[in-house]
Amino acid sequence: MNPKTNKIAAGIPDDRIIAKFxxxxxxxxxxxxxxxxxxxxxxIHAVRRVFNTLAARKKYFSGRLIAxxxxxxxxxxxxxxxxxxxxRLWHPHKVDIFRQGFNSNPISNEEKEATALIKLLDAEIDHxxxxxxxxxxxxxxSKSKPFIIFGDTLRNRRIAAKFGVPYVLGLEEAIPGTLMExxxxxxxxxxxxxxxxxxxxxxxxxxxxALWVLLHGTGCIRRSDFAEEIDRSTKLISAPSASLPSVLEVRYRHALVNDDHFKMNPGYINFQPVRRGEVLAEDKNGHIIANEMGHILMPLYQGLGNDGFFLTRQINKFWLTVSTVMRYLHFSKIVHFLPGVKLHPGRKDTLIVDTHTAKWFVLEIFHLLGYRRITQLNNRAMILARRQYDIIGPHHHYRL
Ligand SMILES: [Zn+2]
Incomplete structure (x- = not known):
């Protein structure tokens, strides 16, 4: 099928700003x-619907919406x-290059687009x-029920909780350089x-x-003014995932390289449970099997992409509560006293952990405290950095 015959591939904007309100x-x-x-x-079609509905209801809207x-x-x-x-290209050092300009170096289409997007966001988003x-x-x-992904800060969790769909944590650790990072x-x-x-x-x-639920969750609209939209939307996004785990973390990413002839076995859908040892895909080296039980995420059934699939594991919501308490108590200020953990000499909020000395569940514990692994130095040491703006944002007079 010619991808351009795709039923919903119509009405692509010429301008990067789709609409503002x-x-x-x-x-x-x-x-x-x-x-x-x-x-x-x-x-694109979804946001246009929301802008159309809002057009006649300006006086009921607090704030600003831009797509x-x-x-x-x-x-x-x-x-x-x-x-x-x-x-995949939003690494801090690359973003610096986007901001400074490329001189005469050739750049990819996506680098050009990212540079233009950064410029637009700088101009449009103020504090x-x-x-x-x-x-x-x-x-x-592949076929999927709705879900959300976010960097695990408490501020992000507060908004994420409004949606009532599964959370997938740790994806930004498995695939660095995402826009959301x-x-x-x-x-x-x-x-x-x-x-x-x-x-x-x-x-x-x-x-x-999802957008109506978010606008309600952020206080841009009130239920008394948009009851029909909010009630319908809340039901629509949360109903399909009622039977799914509410929190999952990424345990494994199957990264692709150009010539490995990766082919996902047919029939997998998002969140489908898989057994340890199950054959999930094939490539030029033969079977690709699940190395542990879990739920499959984003199995690749399109030509383009660098990720074959992810394996995730359910996390008990109890641990999120523990994690919130630990972060409010600032446990991160004392973790470098633990055996095998030392402060990075040159970087703030960054630790070097020797996993042979620290024999406990290092990554799991540090995830709870709001750290993510940024580099695996070798098979026994890793660098972990604490996410910034976990509890309060850079604009302190506002709660979020
Ligand atoms: Zn995408």
Whole structure:
């Protein structure tokens, strides 16, 4: 099938700003990012529906809503990307280069698009009302119930809890350089919302519902004014995932290289339970098996991409509560007294952990405290950094 015949691949904007809306009352800025992957177009249709409804109801809206397109050339071609994945290049050192300009070095389509997006966000997003809230809207190549991904700060968790769909934690540790890592590191709130399969019209409904739920959760709209939208949306996004685990963490990423002829075995859908030893895919070296039991995430059934699949494991919600308490008590200030843990000599909030000396569940414990692994030095040592703006944002007079 020609991807351009995709039922929902119509109405791609020429301008990076899809729409903007200013309410009559003061409030937060909510920014939707649509189509960082060019074959994920449901969000564009969804945000337009929300803007259409809001147009006549300015006086009931507090704050500002803006929707921007990510990868415009890829959206026009209905391709995930043109040269490289635009959701893998937001490393701090690369962002510095985007900001400084490239001189005469050739750059990829996605580097150009990222540079333009940074410029636009710098111009459009201010801190007049505290941190902004970003909704990075995606779809998947396999059938999926809605779920969210975020950097595990307590500020992000507060917003994530409004959606009533499963959380997937630790993805930014498995795939560094995502846009949401950049957003969170700048002190904003940011949630990635995965609505369902790319070309399923229901993904538009789900994305629309997610945005209404977010606008309610951030105080931009009140239930008394938008009861119909909020009630319908809350039900629509949370009902499909009622039977799924509510929190999962990524345990394994199957990374692809160009010539390994990866082929996912047919029939896998997101969150499907898998057994240890189950054959999940094939490549030129033979079977690819699950190294532990868990739930499969984002099995790849499209031509383009660097991730074959992820394996996740359910986390008991009790641990999130423990984690919140530990963070409010600032346990992170004393962890370097533990055996095998020392402060990084040159970097703030960063630890070097020797896993042979620290024989406990190092990664699990540090995840609870808000750290993520940034480098595996060798098979016994790793560098972990604490996420910034965990409890309060850079604009202290606002709670979020
Ligand atoms: Zn995507």
């Amino acid at each position: 200013q309410g009559q009352k003061k409030g937060r800025t909510v920014c939707c990012i649509c189509g960082i992957h060019g074959n994920e177009q449901a969000s 921007v397109a990510g990868n415009l050339p890829a959206l026009k071609e209905n391709l995930r990307f043109i040269d490289e994945d635009m959701n 007049a009302s505290g941190s902004s809230i970003f909704l990075d809207m995606h779809t998947t190549s 950049y957003i969170t590191d700048r002190g904003h709130i940011g949630i990635v919302f995965e609505a369902g399969k790319h070309d399923d019209p229901a993904s538009i409904d789900i994305h629309e519902a």
